[in-house]
Amino acid sequence: MARVRPQTEQKLRAGFRRRVDKQRDRYVVQLTHAEQLAARFEFGEVVGVFTAQAGGGAKPRAQLVALLPLAAIPILIAGAAARIPGALPALGALPFVGGAWFGLTMWRMRVPRRRVWLYAFAQGLMLMDDPRADAVPLRWGQVTEVGDTMPKFPTIDEVIAAYTSKADPRA
Numbered sequence: 023m024a025r026v027r028p029q030t031e032q033k034l035r036a037g038f039r040r041r042v043d044k045q046r047d048r049y050v051v052q053l054t055h056a057e058q059l060a061a062r063f064e065f066g067e068v069v070g071v072f073t074a075q076a077g078g079g080a081k082p083r084a085q086l087v088a089l090l091p092l093a094a095i096p097i098l099i100a101g102a103a104a105r106i107p108g109a110l111p112a113l114g115a116l117p118f119v120g121g122a123w124f125g126l127t128m129w130r131m132r133v134p135r136r137r138v139w140l141y142a143f144a145q146g147l148m149l150m151d152d153p154r155a156d157a158v159p160l161r162w163g164q165v166t167e168v169g170d171t172m173p174k175f176p177t178i179d180e181v182i183a184a185y186t187s188k189a190d191p192r193a
Contacts, residue, residue: 056141066144084131091120
């Protein structure tokens with residue numbers, strides 16, 4: 023291991039300390055809340071406060087409702103072919119009306135975004151949707167399994183091998 027000059031080490035430590043202080047100032051409300059919960063539930067010292075965005079997508083039913091104007095296309099085409107009055111202008115207006123319907127439906131049926139907080143302590147953790155919400159304390163002894171939630175993305179070699187095996191019946 024290479025030795026670091028004392029001046030360089032001091033600069034690194036000062037930069038790290040500035041970063042820690044900046045993060046502490048940014049999350050001072052959550053850290054204070056975590057310290058209060060740690061004292062209340064006797065969880066020891068606060069190890070970390072983590073946050074993530076949850077929600078923000080559309081409900082599964084939203085896409086089905088948003089695409090309902092597509093069902094009118096065959097009816098309007100048949101009506102225009104039968105020379106029903108107003109069918110041809112309605113067919114011309116359908117992309118605009120359908121687009122407005124789609125956008126409005128997706129916007130109205132979205133799931134609102136919210137912040138999820140995880141307070142980690144020396145002797146347990148708490149997961150909350152809102153720092154002011156009631157949290158259920160969980161001791162580390164109650165945790166049975168911890169796993170990685172990130173999906174495994176295939177490498178390019180795995181993609182090529184899968185594509186080749188699907189394209190070549192002998193593989």
